[in-house]
Amino acid sequence: MLSTIAHSAQPGKGYELIFFGSAEANRTDPDQLPASNDALASADILYSLTRNRFRLLGELIVATEETELERFQVGWLPHETTWLFAGRYHQPTNYWASIYHHGQYLQTSITRPNIEGWEDDYGVLQTHQTGLMVESNFGLRENTGLEIAISYGSGSEIGDGVLEPFDMLDGTGMAGASFAARIGFLPDILGNNAVGVLFGKSELESSDSQVIIPDLVNVNQDVVGAFLNWTAGSWHMISAAYHLQNKLDRETLGTSDSFTAGYVQLEKSISDWTLYGRWENTAGAEESDYLALFPDYVVQRSLIGVRLDFMKQHAVTLELFDAENGAGDFRKIAIQWSAAFR
Amino acid sequence: MSNLRINLFFALLLAATGATAEGQREVVLVVAANSPIIAVSSLELRKLYLGIPVSLDGVLVRPLRNHSDEQLQEIFFQSAMAMSEAAYERQLLSLTLRFGRLQPEVRHSAKELIAILRQDNNAITYMWRSDISVEDGLRVVKLLWLEH
Numbered sequence: 001m002l003s004t005i006a007h008s009a010q011p012g013k014g015y016e017l018i019f020f021g022s023a024e025a026n027r028t029d030p031d032q033l034p035a036s037n038d039a040l041a042s043a044d045i046l047y048s049l050t051r052n053r054f055r056l057l058g059e060l061i062v063a064t065e066e067t068e069l070e071r072f073q074v075g076w077l078p079h080e081t082t083w084l085f086a087g088r089y090h091q092p093t094n095y096w097a098s099i100y101h102h103g104q105y106l107q108t109s110i111t112r113p114n115i116e117g118w119e120d121d122y123g124v125l126q127t128h129q130t131g132l133m134v135e136s137n138f139g140l141r142e143n144t145g146l147e148i149a150i151s152y153g154s155g156s157e158i159g160d161g162v163l164e165p166f167d168m169l170d171g172t173g174m175a176g177a178s179f180a181a182r183i184g185f186l187p188d189i190l191g192n193n194a195v196g197v198l199f200g201k202s203e204l205e206s207s208d209s210q211v212i213i214p215d216l217v218n219v220n221q222d223v224v225g226a227f228l229n230w231t232a233g234s235w236h237m238i239s240a241a242y243h244l245q246n247k248l249d250r251e252t253l254g255t256s257d258s259f260t261a262g263y264v265q266l267e268k269s270i271s272d273w274t275l276y277g278r279w280e281n282t283a284g285a286e287e288s289d290y291l292a293l294f295p296d297y298v299v300q301r302s303l304i305g306v307r308l309d310f311m312k313q314h315a316v317t318l319e320l321f322d323a324e325n326g327a328g329d330f331r332k333i334a335i336q337w338s339a340a341f342r
Numbered sequence: 343m344s345n346l347r348i349n350l351f352f353a354l355l356l357a358a359t360g361a362t363a364e365g366q367r368e369v370v371l372v373v374a375a376n377s378p379i380i381a382v383s384s385l386e387l388r389k390l391y392l393g394i395p396v397s398l399d400g401v402l403v404r405p406l407r408n409h410s411d412e413q414l415q416e417i418f419f420q421s422a423m424a425m426s427e428a429a430y431e432r433q434l435l436s437l438t439l440r441f442g443r444l445q446p447e448v449r450h451s452a453k454e455l456i457a458i459l460r461q462d463n464n465a466i467t468y469m470w471r472s473d474i475s476v477e478d479g480l481r482v483v484k485l486l487w488l489e490h
Binding site: 012014015016018020046048049050055056057073080081083098099100101103105106135143190192309312313340342 | 392432439441443
């Protein structure tokens with residue numbers, strides 16, 4: 001068991017060191033591989049350093065199947081709630097990643113919606129970007145506010161059934177360019193409730209390992225979307241919808257397609273228990289040449305789960321889902337322990 | 343004379359239970375007596391304890407969490423932060439994960455907090471009014487909760 005790590009915090013000066021741990025056992029029926037690339041155990045190590053207006057943040061995942069520097073951000077705070085930074089980060093059009101990052105304990109469900117899945121977990125939206133980003137909250141009248149996040153940086157490569165973003169540890173995956181933005185309205189500038197819109201434009205380059213469409217050069221992708229994150233009493237809902245327009249540039253004949261994907265997750269808290277359900281779907285998946293590049297992308301999923309929070313920042317979660325990907329229908333049951341240590 | 347002694351006895355008894363002379367307990371926001379901090383709004387207080395740097399009256403305020411008393415904490419979270427302790431801890435964790443924000447310091451005794459306040463004019467914390475005596479050299483800037 002990890003021990004609590006001491007930290008220091010003086011106004012404007014200090015550091016934070018947090019460990020998010022998780023361990024999972026799951027069973028898939030039929031045994032489709034790879035139905036998921038979720039690690040069986042992982043430690044997400046978050047470190048941030050603040051010196052007056054300078055801030056550094058790093059997030060390292062050490063897991064059963066990978067070790068990756070997920071985020072590394074160095075920047076400047078010109079204002080108490082505005083941060084300009086350079087580095088590797090989760091680009092703002094992926095709403096789930098912007099809220100939960102790799103902090104498994106903080107998200108109620110075990111799985112994340114597939115449209116917002118990590119690149120190496122068959123996500124079809126670029127999540128990791130290396131470049132420049134600005135995040136800011138502005139106060140409006142009567143304690144309401146706007147949150148704005150805008151980024152510009154590298155795109156991703158399209159590999160063998162997965163997107164491959166730039167990896168800072170081995171220097172691979174730097175490709176194309178991408179722009180992303182999120183604007184949200186906050187009814188309480190200090191609260192979590194938010195509703196807003198998402199925009200993105202990416203150039204995804206086909207790599208040598210991409211063999212499904214051999215003459216593919218790149219994909220120019222436009223994304224528009226909307227999100228809602230709302231808690232009222234003991235109920236919480238998180239939802240997002242994305243419309244993607246993909247222009248495939250091929251050595252022979254270029255093609256275009258579009259599809260729409262979204263999800264709704266509803267949660268009900270009863271004391272230390274949380275019951276939840278999520279429904280996800282993708283419209284236009286069968287006609288999309290872009291989605292054909294990702295045969296393991298889950299086009300539809302329905303799930304239910306229950307979570308128990310215990311001790312200080314520990315949780316155990318049981319989740320069952322029924323899903324469909326390029327290989328057909330499958331079901332999965334998973335049980336997971338997660339925790340945060342500071 | 344005997345009535346005076348009886349009144350004095352009950353006043354000391356009330357003080358020992360954290361009550362005011364009128365029998366009501368209070369949770370107050372306090373700073374050093376010679377701190378430049380004059381007033382703190384409810385929004386500023388929430389920002390401080392959510393790790394957002396706040397300057398008040400020309401100083402960068404250093405918020406301190408008081409973990410000396412469970413009931414005091416419960417009252418603070420409900421009255422000042424409008425959330426449970428579990429929700430507050432989760433919110434702090436989320437803000438650090440998302441933005442790298444520093445979390446407020448925690449102290450576990452009123453005596454330690456009073457010592458820090460006396461040494462640091464920028465520090466602020468919450469405590470039972472009855473934990474403060476005139477000799478401590480502190481000043482109340484806000485009443486957070488009054489027992490009904």
